[in-house]
Amino acid sequence: MRLARTGIAILVTALVAWPALAAAQEPVRDFTQLNTRLKPGDTVWVTDAQGREVKGTIFSLATEALTLEGRSGRTYGPSDVTTIQVRRADSLRNGALIGLGIGGGLALAGCLGSVDSDDAGWCVLAALFYGGVGAGIGVGIDAMTTGKKIMAYRAPGPSGAPSARVSFAPVITPRARGVAVLFSF
Secondary structure, eight states: OHHHHHHHHHHHHHHHHHHOOOOOOBBBBGGGGGGGGOOOOOOEEEEETOOOOOEEEEEEEEEOEEOOSSSSEEEEEEGGEEEEEEOOOOOOOHHHHHHHHHHHHHHHHHHHHOOOOOGGHHHHHHHHHHHHHHHHHHHHHHHHHHOOOEEEOOOOOGGGOOEEEEEEEEEOOOOOOOEEEEEOO
């Protein structure tokens, strides 16, 4: 029974510590493809060619122009914009699942490590209760966060070439730990 408890504790720890996989989309580099990432009504942050950032809501989106709502009703063309960012809301589901895993997993691991095999039923009830509490806390935290800005458009560099970028990602396998580095030009 001790081996089973140790295995469960290791499994719970591995699930809690598992790194989240990032699957971010690359920003579009062609102004005509903005409609694949943005739509009228989205709030965006536009950085113009002079480096000024303007926050606004998209009024209209055409293949060669982006018009923001407001008093100015500013229209941007491909040569006027260096970047466009948009804020995407975070789902409450992932906060609930993370809270459920942490609360229930820690309760289950702690309970199984300290009780006899006859009282294992209480461990399941404790895991369900604390998993529910953790899910509630996770939803509360997710509801308070505003989401993150993502890059929807990045203008190509001089003569149409994209700019250089460096990306880092954690690599964790049973035999190795490290960092993957991606260079893109």
